[in-house]
Amino acid sequence: MAPQLEPYFKKVDELADSFIDRLRKAVAIPSVSADDDKRKDVVRMGQFLASELEALGAEVQQRPLGKQPGKEHLDLPPVVIARYGNDKNKRTILVYGHYDVQPALLEDGWATEPFELTIDDKDRMYGRGSTDDKGPVLGWLNAIEAHQKAGVEFPVNLLCCFEGMEEYGSEGLDDFINAEAKKFFKDADAVCISDNYWLGTEKPCLTYGLRGCNYYSVSISGPGQDLHSGVFGGTAHEPMTDLVNVLSKLVDSKGKILIPGINEMVAPLTEEEKALYGPIAYTTENLYESLGSKAAIFDDKERILMARWRYPSLSIHGVEGAFSAGGAKTVIPAKVIGKFSIRTVPDMDSAKVNEAVYKYVKEEFAKLGSKNKLDIYCQHDGKWWVASPKHWNFTAASKAVKEVFGVEPDMTREGGSIPVTITFEQATGKNVLLLPMGSSTDAAHSINEKLDRRNYIEGIKLLGAYLHYVAEEPIVEA
Ligand SMILES: C[C@H](N)C(=O)N[C@@H](Cc1c[nH]cn1)C(=O)O
Numbered sequence: 001m002a003p004q005l006e007p008y009f010k011k012v013d014e015l016a017d018s019f020i021d022r023l024r025k026a027v028a029i030p031s032v033s034a035d036d037d038k039r040k041d042v043v044r045m046g047q048f049l050a051s052e053l054e055a056l057g058a059e060v061q062q063r064p065l066g067k068q069p070g071k072e073h074l075d076l077p078p079v080v081i082a083r084y085g086n087d088k089n090k091r092t093i094l095v096y097g098h099y100d101v102q103p104a105l106l107e108d109g110w111a112t113e114p115f116e117l118t119i120d121d122k123d124r125m126y127g128r129g130s131t132d133d134k135g136p137v138l139g140w141l142n143a144i145e146a147h148q149k150a151g152v153e154f155p156v157n158l159l160c161c162f163e164g165m166e167e168y169g170s171e172g173l174d175d176f177i178n179a180e181a182k183k184f185f186k187d188a189d190a191v192c193i194s195d196n197y198w199l200g201t202e203k204p205c206l207t208y209g210l211r212g213c214n215y216y217s218v219s220i221s222g223p224g225q226d227l228h229s230g231v232f233g234g235t236a237h238e239p240m241t242d243l244v245n246v247l248s249k250l251v252d253s254k255g256k257i258l259i260p261g262i263n264e265m266v267a268p269l270t271e272e273e274k275a276l277y278g279p280i281a282y283t284t285e286n287l288y289e290s291l292g293s294k295a296a297i298f299d300d301k302e303r304i305l306m307a308r309w310r311y312p313s314l315s316i317h318g319v320e321g322a323f324s325a326g327g328a329k330t331v332i333p334a335k336v337i338g339k340f341s342i343r344t345v346p347d348m349d350s351a352k353v354n355e356a357v358y359k360y361v362k363e364e365f366a367k368l369g370s371k372n373k374l375d376i377y378c379q380h381d382g383k384w385w386v387a388s389p390k391h392w393n394f395t396a397a398s399k400a401v402k403e404v405f406g407v408e409p410d411m412t413r414e415g416g417s418i419p420v421t422i423t424f425e426q427a428t429g430k431n432v433l434l435l436p437m438g439s440s441t442d443a444a445h446s447i448n449e450k451l452d453r454r455n456y457i458e459g460i461k462l463l464g465a466y467l468h469y470v471a472e473e474p475i476v477e478a
Pocket residue numbers: 132133166167168169195196213215382415416417418419444
């Protein structure tokens with residue numbers, strides 16, 4: 001073990017309760033980027049991070065990103081950038097994370113208040129954002145504090161970029177990263193992002209690929225206002241009926257996307273790639289555990305991993321404007337907006353995907369012979385990303401995993417999306433590593449999101465150890 005790691009690890013253990021308190025304070029701020037009424041909380045969360053970083057001695061800036069496209073009355077939340085350390089003799093690592101969260105309401109089915117960190121008898125820490133992505137973001141701050149309090153020199157210069165719109169497609173951030181690549185981020189030797197999850201619950205992984213995400217809104221309107229279904233049922237084309245028809249044509253029950261042209265864009269599976277799936281530590285039981293049921297489409301490990309990593313998927317998320325409360329309201333909604341997304345993979349091209357989706361949805365709507373009006377648009381898109389894990393950035397992280405968890409990590413891809421990953425790679429020209437903290441059972445985006453105490457505290461050790469090994473790695477670009 002590198003000699004500085006022992007006192008650092010010891011200090012992380014000593015400070016564990018105060019690190020959990022920091023997470024408790026962060027989770028208590030409902031920084032939901034998709035909810036316009038909560039924009040002030042997103043901004044408050046950015047301020048919280050900025051003041052915590054300042055208290056640790058970092059130079060911090062909160063940079064405005066302008067107005068939210070399509071919602072010009074709303075300012076985008078600032079991006080929080082920080083520098084900790086400016087020693088020309090040290091490597092510089094740029095870390096990215098996000099301080100916004102997915103929506104969460106107790107009535108969605110949460111067992112505890114979503115914005116109150118609640119720890120159960122198995123040390124599972126429940127709360128929105130605990131694993132995605134407040135725990136990992138605070139992990140970097142905690143690593144700084146533990147070094148300071150252990151009297152261990154921080155091994156690298158750290159640049160931070162924490163955004164508040166990731167769960168809404170990272171609006172405004174691409175331009176910012178491109179503009180700052182040769183300014184604030186110019187010293188970065190490599191990039192590290194902690195914002196995804198282990199494949200299972202025991203074995204850590206390093207991640208070198210992500211799917212992209214094209215998110216669509218399809219709106220159907222007709223009647224001038226909501227109608228009484230007794231008075232108007234059977235006399236008017238109903239937007240909800242049309243929408244259900246259109247949505248039902250997008251994907252079959254086995255997950256096959258029915259939009260012509262989409263599956264044809266997928267890169268063929270090579271023998272070399274096929275061989276990568278076998279050695280990964282993953283079982284169908286892992287899937288059942290994280291699904292919370294056995295409702296899996298595939299029952300063999302390799303097909304499951306391929307479905308998550310290398311094939312596209314289409315999910316239907318919800319309908320805005322539809323009656324969704326309890327009870328039995330007999331209304332015909334005048335306008336409904338269906339939301340669905342496609343997770344994209346190599347070699348899909350976002351513009352071509354949009355073209356195929358618009359054409360097909362319009363054709364399917366036309367087949368209904370409805371006199372209602374349909375509009376479809378892509379709310380946001382983010383490109384897929386696959387990199388080479390044969391880089392000193394990954395080697396350093398592997399050594400850190402071995403040190404903290406005593407095992408070699410699996411090399412994985414992720415089914416989710418982090419739209420700015422490819423932007424960082426292209427804008428800085430540096431290697432990007434995804435170093436997850438949370439596990440497969442954390443239920444990110446779902447009810448009862450949690451982060452296990454072990455993953456948080458050992459994860460803080462992992463982030464610090466990674467920085468130490470980065471400092472030792474000779475910089476040879478792969
Ligand atoms: C993997 C990451 N923690 C995450 O949750 N990303 C989101 C990003 C996104 C894309 N469109 C909207 N949000 C995700 O994969 O859904």
